[in-house]
Amino acid sequence: MKISLNWLKDYVKIPPKYSAEDIGRLLTLHTAEVEEVMEQGKGLEGVVVGKIITLKKHPDADKLKIAMTDIGAKELVQIVCGGSNLEEGMIVPVALPGAYVRWHGEGDLMQLEVTKIRGEKSHGMICAGEEIGLPPCEEGEITKLHTSAKPGTQLTEALQLDDTIIEIDNKSLTHRPDLWGHYGIAREVAALTGTKLEKITSKVDAKKSHKSGKSLEIEIKNPDLCPRYIGVRISGIKVEESPEWLKRKLLAAGHAVYNNIVDITNFISSELGQPMHAFDSRFIDGGVVVRTAKRGEKMTTLDNKERLLTDKMLLICDHKKPVALAGVMGGQNSEIKEDTTEIIFEAANFDAPCVRKTSVALGLRTESVQRFEKSLDPALAETAMLRAIELTLKLCPSAKLESEIIDIDNSKPKNLTVKTTANRVCSKIGTQIAEKEIIRILESLEFEVKKTGEELSVKVPSFRSTKDVEGEDDIIEEVARIFGYGNIPSVLPLLPAKLPGENRERFLKHKARDIISLGLGFTELSNYSFYSADDIAKTGLETKDHIKLLNYLSQDQTHLRVSMLPNMLKGLREAIKYDKAPRLYEIGHTYREIGNFMPLEEKWIIGLTVGKNSFFEAKGSAEAFLEKFGAENVRITPSKNTEPYAHPAKCTEVAARGQQIGSIYEVHPEVITKYELAGSVSVFEINFTKLVSIGQRQHKYVQIPKFPSMEFDISVVLQEKVPAASVQDSIERSSKDLIESVELFDIYRGQGLGEKEKALAYHVIMRAKDRTLNDEEMAQVQKKVFQNLEKLGGKIRGK
Incomplete structure (x- = not known):
């Protein structure tokens, strides 16, 4: 937003000690x-x-075209130009050789030289506004100057460009609807420089009515979307060029100039921050109706584009047709023309979200939208209307009010009063400020302050209560920012020095990453915590276990995940384009609906392998991870309850210290097909939250054994259905005191065995803590091992 320093001085007398740069720095x-x-x-x-x-x-x-142009020299100069609106006698800005321009208003500045264009010499350039920093022209056109200055006069002199422009970043004003005009900025400058703000008071003495007058009927069908609408009919209008003072102000603020009536509405918008609109009353049939659009309704806006409307968009209509998009842009069918003699002025307050959504839906961003979407003060519409009438009567001496000022006000003022004390203000800011200074600062910003004992009752002005100031902290912030953050001493708070508590889970998560990424060679994925209803159906999960988002970003992210598998399968689908056998994992959260206010949120590790032996890779990876992580008493057993996305015959449960912490399974072939994958895909899932809670193996000093061990190998033939874990458990139970370790070192299937048989070979180490074992003791243990294995249906090879 551009602010004219000269214009600011109409409302505040800036002390001479402040330069324009000083004002910019203060703001x-x-x-x-x-x-x-x-x-x-x-x-x-x-x-x-x-x-x-x-x-x-x-x-x-x-x-x-070739234009022979008078630039105040002895002879005319030849300039080649492509402006579509060029005509003989036209007064134009001419950039001479050596001047800097921005070609078509884009890119870097370039210095002009005498040059040939298609064989014809061009001694300079006839410019469009955007090429020299003036308001832009219609595409393909050249700026037409309205000046009596002689040819050759410097443009700055001819246009009296003696102002200083302060350009403010719009993004820093999003929370301040009161700052979108010169008057709001002037209020801030007055408070910062300790000077008085000149009030805007209208000299119009017009009778107002809250009922429809005879000359102008206004009906609001959606008062929730239009809290206030003020209209007036003015006749005796003569549309002509605006006076120089008005044009200079508008040009300085970055506005184009059109005619006196349109320029008045733009002046009000730039002065007060309240957009206005003027209709040619000849084209308003019966009166003004504020309503939402009908589905499929169309209208052509001032930019000559036909707009397809929805029933969520608010319109300004007459009794037959829409004539404006409320708060966005006027309609082409009611614009001010050269022969307009009677107008209807509109000053209104519209619902901020409605204006914003209409603008976004239509891709139509205007100065009006920028202001209305910030939640303007409904009271501002009245000030704007009176100011517009005053300027119209001043610029058009023949103009007169044809109707009463019709004001339909359904707004609900907040009348907000906030209580605080000087001590609380100083305590939160962190420095001592005199109570008188606190009151002075607030009153300079037009807050009303009443003191009762130590308590300060601060009445918030209406222009600050629509969106900005809501409570005591906001009042304290106002004092702090005007007092100056740089004036607040930087002092460390008096707090005891202590280290923060250790986040054990975060530490162990980093350890888990190191094991899986560096130790096992997996690649980590990072997925959103959402998936779609389609993913729920593909994996056979229950919708009732899920939480559906109210404001989901897309149809692919409608539900919080209860399983990490769907997103992992989608990640695998992309990964196999670059790697035939990727090994992927993720550490993330799941969210399960359990009927409480908050869902059950747990952290999981999921790992994924592919290929012919994917199940054994997944199982081996899970075992290696748990061993390195320090999980104790890990048991892997066949699953009793299988998830719908798991292969029913290839699914195991993982337990540690007697608690189930996860599972290892091959993904169901139907699920694989639904995700456009092929082959075998296996997964290990570890509930990381539980794994952390049950604790890890503590490393303790173990004395080197004093007595030697005895070792033997055993090979047993068993049915395929007998799990290797059961076999190992049987061996260990044979003598818990003497058997130190059991290791599976070979699995054989093939020649010499039945179709559903397998041979498992184990290496057994025996040791006693208090003596050296003899052959007889080893024979007894070995015999007990054979017996236990035979109970499982095993045949001891080589017995």
């Missing part, structure tokens, strides 16, 4: 970020007023 430190402070005529050196004397077609280009 940045206390109010909003100033992007640039620049002299208005900067960059226009070498740009003069020119007059086109003769115009002819370029002999070698259809769209170019």
